[in-house]
Amino acid sequence: MDSVIYMDNNATTRVADEVVQEMLPYLTEKYGNPSSMHTFGGQVGKKIAEARQRVATLLGCHPEEILFTSCGTESDNTAIKGTLASYPNKRKVVTTRVEHPAVLTTCRDLERHGYSISEIGVDRAGRLDLDELGFRLDDNTAIASVMWANNETGTIFPIDQIAEIVKGRGIVFHTDAVQAVGKIPLNLRESHIDLLSLAGHKLHAPKGVGVLYVRKGTRLSTFMHGGHQEGGKRGGTENVPGIIALGKACELAQQHLEEENTRVRALRDRLQKKILAGCPDCMINGDTRDRLPNTLNVSFEYIEGEAILLMLNKFGICASSGSACTSGALEPSHVLRAMGVPFTAAHGSIRFSLSRYNTQEEVDFVADKLPGVVHRLRELSPFVAT
Amino acid sequence: MWDYTQNVMDHFMNPRNVGFIEDADGVGEVGSLACGDALTLTFRLDGQGRIADVKFKTFGCASAVASSSVLTEMVRGMTLEEAAKITNQDIVSRLGGLPDQKMHCSVMGQEALEAAINDYYKRKKGMAPTQPRGNIVCTCFGVTDLEIKKVVHENDLTTVEEVTNYCKAGGGCGGCHGRIAELIEEVQGEKVRTEAEKKPIRPVRLTNIQKIQLVQQTINEQIRPALRADGGDIELIDVEGNTVLVALRGMCAQCRLAEFTMKDVVQARLREFVSDDLIVEEQKDTPGASEA
Numbered sequence: 001m002d003s004v005i006y007m008d009n010n011a012t013t014r015v016a017d018e019v020v021q022e023m024l025p026y027l028t029e030k031y032g033n034p035s036s037m038h039t040f041g042g043q044v045g046k047k048i049a050e051a052r053q054r055v056a057t058l059l060g061c062h063p064e065e066i067l068f069t070s071c072g073t074e075s076d077n078t079a080i081k082g083t084l085a086s087y088p089n090k091r092k093v094v095t096t097r098v099e100h101p102a103v104l105t106t107c108r109d110l111e112r113h114g115y116s117i118s119e120i121g122v123d124r125a126g127r128l129d130l131d132e133l134g135f136r137l138d139d140n141t142a143i144a145s146v147m148w149a150n151n152e153t154g155t156i157f158p159i160d161q162i163a164e165i166v167k168g169r170g171i172v173f174h175t176d177a178v179q180a181v182g183k184i185p186l187n188l189r190e191s192h193i194d195l196l197s198l199a200g201h202k203l204h205a206p207k208g209v210g211v212l213y214v215r216k217g218t219r220l221s222t223f224m225h226g227g228h229q230e231g232g233k234r235g236g237t238e239n240v241p242g243i244i245a246l247g248k249a250c251e252l253a254q255q256h257l258e259e260e261n262t263r264v265r266a267l268r269d270r271l272q273k274k275i276l277a278g279c280p281d282c283m284i285n286g287d288t289r290d291r292l293p294n295t296l297n298v299s300f301e302y303i304e305g306e307a308i309l310l311m312l313n314k315f316g317i318c319a320s321s322g323s324a325c326t327s328g329a330l331e332p333s334h335v336l337r338a339m340g341v342p343f344t345a346a347h348g349s350i351r352f353s354l355s356r357y358n359t360q361e362e363v364d365f366v367a368d369k370l371p372g373v374v375h376r377l378r379e380l381s382p383f384v385a386t
Numbered sequence: 387m388w389d390y391t392q393n394v395m396d397h398f399m400n401p402r403n404v405g406f407i408e409d410a411d412g413v414g415e416v417g418s419l420a421c422g423d424a425l426t427l428t429f430r431l432d433g434q435g436r437i438a439d440v441k442f443k444t445f446g447c448a449s450a451v452a453s454s455s456v457l458t459e460m461v462r463g464m465t466l467e468e469a470a471k472i473t474n475q476d477i478v479s480r481l482g483g484l485p486d487q488k489m490h491c492s493v494m495g496q497e498a499l500e501a502a503i504n505d506y507y508k509r510k511k512g513m514a515p516t517q518p519r520g521n522i523v524c525t526c527f528g529v530t531d532l533e534i535k536k537v538v539h540e541n542d543l544t545t546v547e548e549v550t551n552y553c554k555a556g557g558g559c560g561g562c563h564g565r566i567a568e569l570i571e572e573v574q575g576e577k578v579r580t581e582a583e584k585k586p587i588r589p590v591r592l593t594n595i596q597k598i599q600l601v602q603q604t605i606n607e608q609i610r611p612a613l614r615a616d617g618g619d620i621e622l623i624d625v626e627g628n629t630v631l632v633a634l635r636g637m638c639a640q641c642r643l644a645e646f647t648m649k650d651v652v653q654a655r656l657r658e659f660v661s662d663d664l665i666v667e668e669q670k671d672t673p674g675a676s677e678a
Contacts, residue, residue, distance in 0.1 A: 302419070302445065303445065304422065304423070304447050304450075306388075306448060307398070307446070307447055307448055307451065310395075310398065310448050311399075314399070323422065323447070324422045330422070330527070330550070330554050330557030330558065331422075331557070331558060332422065343419060343420040343421075343422070344419040344420065379404065380401060380404055380443060380445075381443060381444070381445045382415070382424055382425065382426040382443035382444065383419060383424070383445055
């Protein structure tokens, strides 16, 4: 493949060059353990403190509220299970039907262990039913976990409002903000969020590092026991290069936040406009008013997502699909099904997710190639008269 | 990402015989939009009753398109009797293999062909489809007990997961897993019974040569496969009168249960298939040889 046009940034992102430069010395000469008593290790500890500050600046919180983990999934598991362990008399979790599997599978596993789980539904645009949420919260509820932005459709939930509802009932509130951080502005100091998960590799840091934000005063049982690292809340020698990389990535995200919401958004909108104009019988999935600036989820009727992806792949275009076939599952995306997207359209859904590394030429190239791919597959489809 | 063979990708990127024959002799439609894959197959016969033209239209992933495309190549020129013998395994081997989770694509191809042939008999000869469809077991994907038994039989499936990969049954809510397990048991149970019935009728009198041949055959067919499954093997050394001399190899040679194996497997089987008065003895390697 000559060149790659990468539009799958909600899956993972390119590690920024500045991030690689920042972490490189900690893979080579500065390999000390931050817990050591000597200066050689101590200098690493200082760098971790700097990274913690950088993450806190992006989130708008105190550095002591940042807990480094190995990934978004670990952060989600720690938040939910750690909270349940702190409130042994409460046996219920409230969440949504469109969460990432990191939350949903965790909750369904808890259900097998005797916990009660309430999954709130969404409407056709993927918007949450806030009345149902209020209705489901009760005295038995230990924690409510609602994602900030949906990974498949980009739909943004009114998280500050939700946090207020949940906190008003005296319940711990967690949000999986893996897709939101770096794409939309957030300020935790002014919110009621208790716990927030983020993953480094979604914002141009490498894979293998994540964060759990824990608001001061939040009760949270230790999930990973071990040494005194992370204030004893998460044992295990720090992923030093990863943490330093994430710190730099957060600093860069802060700098690029405006670009993300102007230039990247304009690119996404351009792609959307061109696709809708160039391909008949397609539709946008998700809330087009409240949506991540980089995400475009579009369904092509009568054709199947995996086939579209493989044809795009021939042009070096990387995207993803909510079709059943791509995952090896037999049913299409749980998010699109929760939204009530017809199966016919869910099987033909494609997600393009952009980043600041995408260009207008790339957008135009994709918009140019797509109608041909769609037309070719429709010629094969028994549901299209030719 | 799926690991598709070159053949699958070729048939996906350059599908053969795409289209719909308007004046077709047989039309087969299977699958649905909701299920995520669907296939329409049409064919026309020539004067000799051979498939002269065949076309397909498929909604589905690369393996669904490739299965349909390769199937049209396979059946062209065949009589309907020949075409009816094609199994999903034939489609898979022509493609050079499919990922496990994609086996149902080949089954869909075979089912569309079967439906088109049935349609031909129904329309041209006024005959009802040759096979009843059976009762729905998997309500999520509309799969019947007969369809499940067919894939289990033709592909020698033993687990519910495999059945899901081959015909989608059980891939939705999972409520039918118990029933699928029962069907697997039914089919596999029948297989064991049929094989048991196939066992050779023991001749009343054997010449020495015949006896040695029968002993060898029994070892090859009845005993060796079981031992090999456990990493062992067996070798026939000699037959003297009613005494059969064998040597255990591989794992069996060091096995603490070797004595049990000799008596309860080897001797029992040979007595069952050859003659009741056989005595099996094990030839031990000479100590010198085993130390070498």
